[in-house]
Amino acid sequence: MNTSISGFSKLSKSEKINWIVDTYFSNKEQAKKILTQYWNSDNKLQQLHDEFIENTITNYYLPLGVAPNFLINGKLHTIPMAIEESSVVAAASKAAKFWLDRGGFKATVLSTTKIGQVHFMFHGQPKKLEAYFKSVKNRLIADAKSITQNMEKRGGGILDIELRNKTEKLSGYYQLHATFETLDAMGANFINSCLEQFATTFKQEALRFKDFTDTEKQIEIVMSILSNYVPNCLVRAEVSCPVSDLSDNKNSHPEAFAQKFVQAVNIAEVEPYRAVTHNKGIMNGIDAVVLATGNDFRAVEAGVHAYASRNGTYSSLTHAKIENGIFTFWMEIPLALGTVGGLTGLHPLVKFALELLHKPSAKELMQIVAVAGLAQNFAALRSLTTTGIQEGHMKMHLMNILNQFDATTEEKAHIINHFKTHVVTHRAVVEAIDNLRK
Ligand code: MEV
Numbered sequence: 414m415n416t417s418i419s420g421f422s423k424l425s426k427s428e429k430i431n432w433i434v435d436t437y438f439s440n441k442e443q444a445k446k447i448l449t450q451y452w453n454s455d456n457k458l459q460q461l462h463d464e465f466i467e468n469t470i471t472n473y474y475l476p477l478g479v480a481p482n483f484l485i486n487g488k489l490h491t492i493p494m495a496i497e498e499s500s501v502v503a504a505a506s507k508a509a510k511f512w513l514d515r516g517g518f519k520a521t522v523l524s525t526t527k528i529g530q531v532h533f534m535f536h537g538q539p540k541k542l543e544a545y546f547k548s549v550k551n552r553l554i555a556d557a558k559s560i561t562q563n564m565e566k567r568g569g570g571i572l573d574i575e576l577r578n579k580t581e582k583l584s585g586y587y588q589l590h591a592t593f594e595t596l597d598a599m600g601a602n603f604i605n606s607c608l609e610q611f612a613t614t615f616k617q618e619a620l621r622f623k624d625f626t627d628t629e630k631q632i633e634i635v636m637s638i639l640s641n642y643v644p645n646c647l648v649r650a651e652v653s654c655p656v657s658d659l660s661d662n663k664n665s666h667p668e669a670f671a672q673k674f675v676q677a678v679n680i681a682e683v684e685p686y687r688a689v690t691h692n693k694g695i696m697n698g699i700d701a702v703v704l705a706t707g708n709d710f711r712a713v714e715a716g717v718h719a720y721a722s723r724n725g726t727y728s729s730l731t732h733a734k735i736e737n738g739i740f741t742f743w744m745e746i747p748l749a750l751g752t753v754g755g756l757t758g759l760h761p762l763v764k765f766a767l768e769l770l771h772k773p774s775a776k777e778l779m780q781i782v783a784v785a786g787l788a789q790n791f792a793a794l795r796s797l798t799t800t801g802i803q804e805g806h807m808k809m810h811l812m813n814i815l816n817q818f819d820a821t822t823e824e825k826a827h828i829i830n831h832f833k834t835h836v837v838t839h840r841a842v843v844e845a846i847d848n849l850r851k
Contacts, residue, residue, distance in 0.1 A: 422467055430470055447471075461759065477705060477762060479769070480505035484517025485784050492785055493766040494701035499809035501697045504792035505785060511661065511795075515654040518787065520780030526572060526645040527749055529604040531589040531612045531637045537629030539578055542587065545625065546576040549618045553589070556614040557607045564603060569594040571607060589615065592645075597775040599708060599751030601639055608637035641712040642719045643747045650783035651743035652791070659740060671740045673798040674733060678742075681729035688729050691790065692721055695730055695744070698789030702782045706770070707756030707763030713748060720747045731790050744787050748779045807837035814842045824849055 416436050421429065430448060438444035448471040453459040463469040475495045480502055483490040492509075494502050512518055535542050554561075554571055561570045572592040579586040589611055593604050612634045619625060619632045659667035681691035696714060703710045721730050731744040752775050756763050767773065770781060796802050811832055815825050828845050835841065 426463065426470065429468060433470065458761070465756075465759075475704070477766075478502035480509055480785075480788075482506065482509040482513045483781075483784060483788070484509075484513050485520055485780060487517065488771075490771075490781060491769060492702055492781060493705040493769055494698075494785070495705040495762075496697065496701035498697060499813060500806050501701060501789065503809055504796075504805065505698055505701075505788050508788035508792040508795075511791075512652050512788070515652070515658055518650055518652055518784040520648060520650045520784050522776045522779055523647040523649055523745065524645045525594060525776065527593045527595055527600055527604060527639065527643055528645075529591050529593060529608045529637070529639040531591075531608050531615065532635045533587055533589070533612075533615070534585040534633040534635060535587050535629070536585045537626065539580070541624050541629060543576060545619060545622045546589075548622070549615065550574055552618060553611045553614050557610045560603065560606045560610060564595065564598075567596055569596040574611065595751075597752050598754040599712075599749055599775075601709070601712075602754070604639040605637065608639070612637045641715045641749070643716050643749045644720055644723065646747050646749050646779075647745055648748055648779040648783040649743060649745045650780065650787040651741065652787065653739060653741040653743075656735060656738050656740045670795075670799070671735050674740075674742075674794055675735060677794045677798050678729060678731055678733040682732070683728070685727040688721065688727050691793075692718070692730050694793040695746075695786040695790045697793075698785035698787075699746075699748075699782055702785045703750070705763070705766040706750070706752070706778060706782075707760050707766070708750050708778075709755075713750075716747050716749065731787065742787070742791060744783065744790070746783050746786065748782055750775050750778050750782065752778050804836075808832070811837050811842060814839060815846070818843070818846050820846060 418432060421432070424432065430445060434441040434444045451471045451474060453462070453472065459472075462472055475497055477493060477495045479491050479493050481491040483492050492505065494505065496502065553574055557571065564570045570593070572594055574589055574591045577588040577590045579588060589608075591604075591608065591611065593600060593607070595603055616632050616634055620630050622630065656667050656671045659671055678691075681688045696717065699713065699717070700710045703713050717730065718727075721727055730746055731742065733740070733742040735741075751757060752767060752773055757767060758764070770778070773781060793802065796805050811829065812825070815828060820828065824846065827849060828842065831845055832842070
């Protein structure tokens with residue numbers, strides 16, 4: 414159906430819903446019920462969610478799970494994870510337990526610099542532009558004082574602004590490339606406000622720069638925006654133990670396990686098709702914690718994948734080695750996260766998640782999130798190189814299949830018990846349900 418509407422955002426919530434169900438649904442009552450059953454009975458809480466975005470019609474639930482027993486730099490954490498994929502929290506918990514008995518995870522923040530750029534066009538002499546930039550740089554920083562003074566009081570702010578000549582790539586294209594320290598804030602609003610102020614000052618002052626011709630005075634600002642590529646906002650997470658300590662009920666031959674594990678990582682380092690899936694598994698852990706703590710997982714995803722291709726080929730984010738009988742598995746990953754601002758003070762579940770994590774600083778959260786990613790990759794590779802992934806996946810997926818068939822609590826208990834000793838496949842589960850119901 415081809416139906417457009419103007420003024421939709423001005424309609425009330427129930428008018429919006431009426432228009433949607435009238436336009437797109439044959440069973441209107443059922444469609445309405447699906448939406449309204451997710452409304453919160455606490456009106457204030459519902460209003461809070463309504464106002465996060467435009468045109469809210471209902472709430473979209475994801476499970477919030479927790480993975481306990483994460484020992485990170487000697488401190489125990491229970492990590493909150495918001496995710497729909499059945500096996501992720503279970504895998505994280507298993508990896509946490511495995512490493513709890515082997516010294517836990519170590520994590521270090523390597524750098525915290527964020528980047529923003531004013532992209533502009535200038536069609537005059539580059540040398541004159543350089544001279545203009547030199548003369549105006551302090552003014553750019555001074556004019557942003559009202560935005561930066563609070564951040565500066567806490568020890569952050571603008572670190573530097575550079576002029577970058579990009580004309581070899583695109584005729585007339587230059588940037589003001591600025592670096593920032595935003596402390597516990599993710600800093601998107603702070604950085605964007607600074608950049609827009611730089612752009613205003615930069616354009617205005619150019620009109621007064623003596624050495625510019627009239628054409629050169631007309632600097633054309635294209636846009637001012639932070640970069641989600643943050644290769645200098647890096648955290649390292651690591652686990653390590655003697656190879657002989659790797660044995661457990663799954664790995665009875667720890668040397669063979671360690672070698673195969675390292676091979677699996679090496680494959681992801683050289684083969685992009687594998688690297689994408691390998692890194693996707695890491696992001697299962699990372700996104701779940703990023704989302705639970707109210708951070709921007711799209712920004713994190715974009716930055717992480719750009720980092721994974723920084724050498725020109727998409728490659729594994731994790732690395733592993735065996736040296737002098739010691740197995741080491743590690744990852745360095747860019748993560749621009751905040752524990753103040755944004756949703757962190759607004760969404761009750763985000764506040765809960767941050768309190769559960771002992772109200773971390775942004776640096777501590779970077780460490781926790783990186784560890785969740787490393788743990789997830791460890792769990793995936795451990796399954797892939799031993800039993801295969803489907804054993805665990807299908808066990809977790811069993812409940813989804815049972816729910817698809819509206820299994821009762823008794824049916825679920827019976828079938829789960831049956832599959833303790835049988836291989837879970839979709840067909841086998843359907844057969845088991847049929848047999849039970851006969
Ligand atoms: C599934 O969500 C993630 C895995 O495919 C990751 C991997 O293959 O390493 C299991």
